[in-house]
Amino acid sequence: MQLQPSQFIPITEARTRISELTKSVEGDTYVVLTKGGKPKAALVDIAYLQRLQNDLSKLYKKTYIDPVLLPITRQFSDSEIQEWEKEDQL
Amino acid sequence: MKQAFLDSSVLFTAVNSPTGGSAKLFTLPIQLVTSTFVLTEVERNVREKLLSHHLDRYFILVKQMKIVEGKSDTKLIEKAKKVIVEKDSLVLADAKLSHAEYLITLDLKYFFTPQAQKFLKPTLILTPKCSLKKFPDCFNDRFGFGVSQFRKQRQ
Numbered sequence: 001m002q003l004q005p006s007q008f009i010p011i012t013e014a015r016t017r018i019s020e021l022t023k024s025v026e027g028d029t030y031v032v033l034t035k036g037g038k039p040k041a042a043l044v045d046i047a048y049l050q051r052l053q054n055d056l057s058k059l060y061k062k063t064y065i066d067p068v069l070l071p072i073t074r075q076f077s078d079s080e081i082q083e084w085e086k087e088d089q090l
Numbered sequence: 091m092k093q094a095f096l097d098s099s100v101l102f103t104a105v106n107s108p109t110g111g112s113a114k115l116f117t118l119p120i121q122l123v124t125s126t127f128v129l130t131e132v133e134r135n136v137r138e139k140l141l142s143h144h145l146d147r148y149f150i151l152v153k154q155m156k157i158v159e160g161k162s163d164t165k166l167i168e169k170a171k172k173v174i175v176e177k178d179s180l181v182l183a184d185a186k187l188s189h190a191e192y193l194i195t196l197d198l199k200y201f202f203t204p205q206a207q208k209f210l211k212p213t214l215i216l217t218p219k220c221s222l223k224k225f226p227d228c229f230n231d232r233f234g235f236g237v238s239q240f241r242k243q244r245q
Contacts, residue, residue, distance in 0.1 A: 056142065059142060059145060059146060059149075060142075060145075062149060063133060064126070064129040064130065064133050064152060064157075065129070065130045065133050065134060066126045066127070066129075066130045069126060069127050069130040069131075070130055070134065072127075072180070073127070073130055073131035073134050074131070074177060075134070075135060075138060075139075076098075076102065076135045076139065080099075081102070081103075081106070081139070083196075084099045084100075084102070084103045084196040084197075085103060085106065085107055085110065087196045087198065087217060087219070088103045088107055088110035088111050088112050088196060088218060088219070089110055089111070090109075090110065090111050090114070090219065090222070
């Protein structure tokens, strides 16, 4: 998802344009509201938000993890991940 | 179709780096194999270390693989522990049980030893790069002798 500069609007400005902005958000088009120049919240199409939440929920429910084997697995260190990436380069 | 067993380092890197040799293995006409232990270890790390789109990619890649049940027998794991560090003994035993032609790994330190290769024979241990580009020379570099010599030795 790419944020376009035109989608950033200060909250103070949004207050006066809320009706117009609400109409403008549709599908994956959304508006980022800023406070003190920094992104603070987003005005998003509710159907799009629900779809995202459902997709994420499905994604995280699916698993190949075997709970019996999980305790004997280990967490990879950042250095070994970097070494693998280096060795993997073609 | 030839089969290649992927260890945790290769599957994790294929998820993490779509342009590397590990990811390219998924485009070859070979059957990729892994075990439930490798899947458990990789998925745990994808969830803990990478982003949600990586998890999505992980599921897409795993769909292409044949999964062998990780019910390695204890005797084989004990034998594997004698030739490799404990953390990799289960993977080595699973690879042996899979009867794949190749074990592909990025873990150069522990898997690329004559002892591990002898334990796994007739399966050859390779890196993704070796299996993609310069297999005979690469094998020679790792073990100090050529593939044909290795094949003679194991007969």
